Amino acid sequence: MKKRKFTFLTFSFYAFLLLIVASWYFVIGVKNASLAELFSKENMAYATKFFKGLFGVGQEDVAFMNRDSWSHAFKLTIETLQMSIMAIGFSTIVMFLTVIPASRNVADGTMTLSRKWYRWIVFGLIRISYVFSRAIPELVWAMIVIFIFKPGILPGAIALALHNFGILGKLCAEVIEDTDSRPIRNLASAGAGRAQILMYGVFPTVLPQFLTYILYRWEVIMRTTIVVGFVGAGGLGQEFKLSMSFFHYTEITLLLICYLILVIIADYISEKSRFFVK
Amino acid sequence: MFSFDLHKRKILTVFLLLLFMWSLFGVHWQEGVMHSSGIGTAMEIFAAMFTPDLSLDILYLAAESSWLTIAYATAGMSLALVLALIIGILASGVLASGKHSRSFMKGSFRGVLGFMRAIHELVWAWLFVASFGLSPYAAIFALAIPYGGILGRIFADMINDVPEEPIQALRAAGASRLQCLFYGYLPSVKNSMISYTMYRYECAIRSSAIMSFVGLGGLGYQIQLSLDDLQYNEVWTFLYFLIIIVVFIDGWSNMLRRRMAQ
Amino acid sequence: MSEQNIIEMNQISKNYERKIALSSLSFVVEKGELIALIGPSGAGKTTLLNLLATILKPDGGELIIDGQPIQQYSDQKKRAKKIGIIRQQFDLVGQLAVIHNVLAGRLADWGFFKSFLSLFIPQEKQAATLALERVGLPDKLFERTSNLSGGEQQRVALARLLMQKPEIVLADEPVASLDPARAEDILNMLTKLAKEEQQTVIASLHSVEYARKYFTRLIALKNGELFFDLPADQVTDKQLQELYQLKELN
Numbered sequence: 001m002k003k004r005k006f007t008f009l010t011f012s013f014y015a016f017l018l019l020i021v022a023s024w025y026f027v028i029g030v031k032n033a034s035l036a037e038l039f040s041k042e043n044m045a046y047a048t049k050f051f052k053g054l055f056g057v058g059q060e061d062v063a064f065m066n067r068d069s070w071s072h073a074f075k076l077t078i079e080t081l082q083m084s085i086m087a088i089g090f091s092t093i094v095m096f097l098t099v100i101p102a103s104r105n106v107a108d109g110t111m112t113l114s115r116k117w118y119r120w121i122v123f124g125l126i127r128i129s130y131v132f133s134r135a136i137p138e139l140v141w142a143m144i145v146i147f148i149f150k151p152g153i154l155p156g157a158i159a160l161a162l163h164n165f166g167i168l169g170k171l172c173a174e175v176i177e178d179t180d181s182r183p184i185r186n187l188a189s190a191g192a193g194r195a196q197i198l199m200y201g202v203f204p205t206v207l208p209q210f211l212t213y214i215l216y217r218w219e220v221i222m223r224t225t226i227v228v229g230f231v232g233a234g235g236l237g238q239e240f241k242l243s244m245s246f247f248h249y250t251e252i253t254l255l256l257i258c259y260l261i262l263v264i265i266a267d268y269i270s271e272k273s274r275f276f277v278k
Numbered sequence: 279m280f281s282f283d284l285h286k287r288k289i290l291t292v293f294l295l296l297l298f299m300w301s302l303f304g305v306h307w308q309e310g311v312m313h314s315s316g317i318g319t320a321m322e323i324f325a326a327m328f329t330p331d332l333s334l335d336i337l338y339l340a341a342e343s344s345w346l347t348i349a350y351a352t353a354g355m356s357l358a359l360v361l362a363l364i365i366g367i368l369a370s371g372v373l374a375s376g377k378h379s380r381s382f383m384k385g386s387f388r389g390v391l392g393f394m395r396a397i398h399e400l401v402w403a404w405l406f407v408a409s410f411g412l413s414p415y416a417a418i419f420a421l422a423i424p425y426g427g428i429l430g431r432i433f434a435d436m437i438n439d440v441p442e443e444p445i446q447a448l449r450a451a452g453a454s455r456l457q458c459l460f461y462g463y464l465p466s467v468k469n470s471m472i473s474y475t476m477y478r479y480e481c482a483i484r485s486s487a488i489m490s491f492v493g494l495g496g497l498g499y500q501i502q503l504s505l506d507d508l509q510y511n512e513v514w515t516f517l518y519f520l521i522i523i524v525v526f527i528d529g530w531s532n533m534l535r536r537r538m539a540q
Numbered sequence: 541m542s543e544q545n546i547i548e549m550n551q552i553s554k555n556y557e558r559k560i561a562l563s564s565l566s567f568v569v570e571k572g573e574l575i576a577l578i579g580p581s582g583a584g585k586t587t588l589l590n591l592l593a594t595i596l597k598p599d600g601g602e603l604i605i606d607g608q609p610i611q612q613y614s615d616q617k618k619r620a621k622k623i624g625i626i627r628q629q630f631d632l633v634g635q636l637a638v639i640h641n642v643l644a645g646r647l648a649d650w651g652f653f654k655s656f657l658s659l660f661i662p663q664e665k666q667a668a669t670l671a672l673e674r675v676g677l678p679d680k681l682f683e684r685t686s687n688l689s690g691g692e693q694q695r696v697a698l699a700r701l702l703m704q705k706p707e708i709v710l711a712d713e714p715v716a717s718l719d720p721a722r723a724e725d726i727l728n729m730l731t732k733l734a735k736e737e738q739q740t741v742i743a744s745l746h747s748v749e750y751a752r753k754y755f756t757r758l759i760a761l762k763n764g765e766l767f768f769d770l771p772a773d774q775v776t777d778k779q780l781q782e783l784y785q786l787k788e789l790n
Contacts (some may be wrong), residue, residue: 012534023352026345027414047409082304082426089298123702136517139400139488140498143505144323144513148316154305180758182630189593190704191620196655204635207287227400227488244404256401263396273290288660 030245053249069254076215077258080235082226083153084266087160087225089219095172100198102126102169103176124171133166142228156233160221168217175209176202215270222266226259236262326510336512339500340519347496350414351486354421355479359430361426365391366433372463373455388434394427399485407493417489421482432474436467469496469538476531489522546571546708546740547592551601554587561587562764565601569740571707574731576751576772577744579761580784585744588761589710592742593625604706620648624706626730628713631697634686638677638696641685642668645703671699675729691722698729702737709734711743715750723747727754748780 100106107123108115142159149155184201192200229237236255243251313319367373369387374380403420410416445462453461491500497520504512547569555564562584564651567673569575577585590596591603594613603610605622613619624645632641639662641735646664647655650684654663662668675695680688701709711730715723727743731754734741745751751758752772760767760783768775 008537009534012530019348019352020356023349024356025420026349027353043410046411049410059756068722079304082301084355085297085301087303089301129292131525132521135484137390137484137488137520140501140517140520143502147323148320149312152305180630186625186627186631187633187644187647188616189595189620189625190645190700191617192644193616193647195652196647196650199655199659200636200640200647204283204633204640208635211287211290223396223398228396230400244408256397259401260396269559 013068038100050249053247054253055250069251073239073254073258076236076239076255077262080229080237080259080262081151083156083228083233083235084160084218084222084225086153086157087221088214090157090161091164091168091217092214094161095168097130098126098165098169099172099176102130102173104173105177105181130166130169133162133164134170135166136163138163138224139227139231142231142233146232151232152232153240155232156225156228156235156237159228160224160234164217164221168213171213172206172210175206175213179205212274215273219266219270225265281441286300304452323510324515329511330518331509331511332515335532336515337477338415340497340516343495343500344515344519344523347483347486347520350489350494350496351421351479351482353414354418354486355425355475355482357418357422358425358429358478358482359475359505361422362429362433365426366430366439367459368517369430370434370437370463372437372459375455384434388431391430391434394423395431396427397424400488401425403494412493414494417486417494420489421485425478425482425485427517429475429478433467433471436470436474437463440466473531473535473538476534480527480531483523484520545569545604546606547742548604549601550603552591552598552603553600554584554591554596555599557677560764562591562598562761565761565764565766565767567759567769569742569758571739571740573740573757574733575740575742575757575759576755576756577742577759577761578746578748578751578783579767583761584764585761586712587764589625589712589744592708593623593710594619604683617648620704620706622706623710624701624704625710625712626694626697626701626714627711628716629690629693632685632693632700634684636685636738637682638672638685638688639665639668639681641696642671642699642703645700645705648704667703668699671702672696674701674702674733691718691725694718694722694726695729698726698733702733705737707739709739709741709743711741713744713746716746723750724753731755748784 069260101119101122104123107119138160141162142156145155145159145162149158179202183205184197185196187201223233226237226240228237231242232238232241236259240252240255243249243255325448365387369384369391371380371384374383399420402423403416406416440463444466445458447457448462487496488498490496490502493499497516501513501516504510504516545568549565549567550564552562553560553582565588577588579585587596592600592605594610598610605613613622633644640659643658643662643664646667650658650663657663669678669681672681675698677692677695677699680692680696685693688696709730714730715726718726727750730741730743733739741755743755752775756772757770758772758775760779762783768779
């Protein structure tokens with residue numbers, strides 16, 4: 001038995017080493033990517049021009065000195081915030097609706113003290129939907145969603161939610177799987193029905209960890225809102241793309257600053273909320 | 279009489295619910311949220327899930343893009359690991375000599391890591407492409423920096439969580455700070471580090487797939503092309519490739535984690 | 541088959557895959573008796589209690605509770621009105637306030653909405669307060685249950701039983717994780733409350749001392765069989781020695 005484990009780990013190790021070498025070889029050898037080329041004179045000149053543009057050097061109409069652009073950016077920031085909250089809200093709703101049948105100890109009956117054959121089928125279907133949801137990146141979801149919905153923050157929120165409900169669902173199902181089933185079965189022996197077991201036994205026990213995961217995903221979603229905006233889903237991201245196409249670099253700096261502030265605030269709120277969850 | 283402790287969570291939940299309802303006001307519901315053919319398109323896209331395009335050239339294209347995606351992700355991740363190890367160890371403060379230099383080290387390097395991870399990889403990618411042009415290095419650096427930041431921060435936290443006693447014993451035996459690192463800290467966190475890196479590697483594959491937006495090729499680029507052509511069947515082929523890769527890496531990393539925990 | 545018998549066990553047997561847990565067990569219990577179940581580990585005490593609680597089904601024999609065969613008690617709520625259980629630990633939901641754990645004893649009678657509402661505005665608060673007073677924890681109403689000590693938590697479990705008002709109380713090693721002082725405290729309370737509520741108690745214990753002290757009848761199991769079934773004052777030390785095969789320390 002020990003020899004087997006040893007072999008799998010070392011096999012993995014060598015496999016990864018091979019993968020890394022192959023990747024770099026591919027990048028440098030096959031694709032002829034050259035680091036030197038990156039820092040060539042032309043490129044440096046271009047890069048300098050770009051950075052100068054970002055900081056508004058030598059420009060008349062610098063966006064981040066302009067009061068109107070700040071208020072415009074502020075409005076967009078609020079919209080982006082709303083998008084992120086909607087997204088986590090939708091994800092949480094879907095999660096709550098699907099998480100209980102998606103837990104192994106519900107599917108095999110240990111939690112509910114009853115065995116029904118169809119539980120495994122429901123379990124399987126929900127888990128597959130989680131896999132689809134998590135594996136497809138938010139941006140790809142956004143690209144699809146934008147075909148269906150008009151541009152705005154709603155498609156952005158939906159795309160983010162579509163990707164995140166799978167992640168949240170899996171994390172929360174694991175929490176349910178890890179709960180001690182004894183107090184819960186004891187409620188049954190006191191005469192509680194299924195719904196009552198949920199209310200008195202399951203939810204109070206899992207809610208703290210659920211809240212932690214929800215806040216954690218909200219933080220990640222906050223970072224990704226700028227990305228779904230690229231494809232037209234509203235908020236700071238969409239404006240970013242517009243400024244990019246018009247080469248209004250100073251606007252981009254302004255938007256980036258707002259974005260950074262949002263991310264920092266989200267991080268901070270998430271930290272502080274842990275206190276409430278404890 | 280009502281202990282605040284007990285009602286903390288209920289207060290938080292109510293607050294969050296209100297926040298959610300406020301957010302819904304950001305949408306202009308009155309003007310109609312869907313395109314006129316919205317539902318139809320949705321049905322089409324959904325139906326195409328069952329009929330992915332399996333023609334040879336599409337499969338070849340998918341395989342090629344998959345390799346591109348994996349290669350960039352692996353190269354980026356390997357760089358991220360190096361960055362994370364260096365900056366993360368520095369950020370944990372275990373190499374610092376005194377109390378003041380320790381907090382200075384911790385603070386400044388954690389700040390660096392925070393900056394690295396705050397910006398989404400796609401934004402980094404765009405910055406690199408806009409300044410240095412279209413090169414695979416744009417994708418690789420764009421992955422390495424934020425992932426390096428994330429890994430580094432977690433590594434620093436893991437190192438800080440190592441219990442003090444064994445380390446002090448090493449110090450008492452005469453080990454220098456660097457030796458403490460190699461004999462004391464790293465062995466304890468090695469497994470957790472590997473486990474977390476594997477988890478992030480899966481994320482990196484997905485991030486690499488969407489690097490296409492800056493024109494760097496890969497599965498995401500192909501998905502975008504096929505979407506623009508309204509070829510939903512092709513889109514699903516690429517999606518399936520992506521899903522399979524992600525699930526495979528996920529499964530592998532789970533197996534590794536289980537083996538390591540034994 | 542007297543009217544007074546609340547439990548009748550007739551040739552009950554229960555097997556697990558490779559092991560016979562209980563074989564041909566028979567005894568009757570009258571209403572209001574305080575019975576201690578003793579025997580070495582693995583003798584089948586927990587299996588017997590789980591059978592009585594209808595958590596397990598017997599493989600052979602019949603079990604009659606208050607004149608009705610055990611099959612009639614498949615409805616959880618009906619069973620809860622007849623039989624209540626208290627275990628060694630992990631009975632209570634740690635994250636809830638004490639009052640909710642106590643009120644959980646009433647869930648068999650409460651509908652969905654009342655149960656839900658009670659989590660925010662506790663219903664039947666007076667009854668719960670009274671129950672907590674009887675177990676000596678009047679000021680712990682709104683404490684988080686996991687903050688209480690082991691002995692206090694068992695008392696809350698007793699308070700829940702007071703709300704549930706079952707006719708039979710089954711106790712599976714209720715004091716095994718408590719120190720002697722707390723253990724005697726709980727056993728004292730358990731038997732006192734049972735007398736006040738006119739309940740029948742069957743408690744499995746690993747301490748023979750406690751069994752003799754607090755209970756009126758001892759049923760001993762060994763290897764799944766009935767070893768002896770006697771009033772507490774008639775049990776001899778020799779019988780106990782044989783039961784546990786204890787070695788004298790001389």
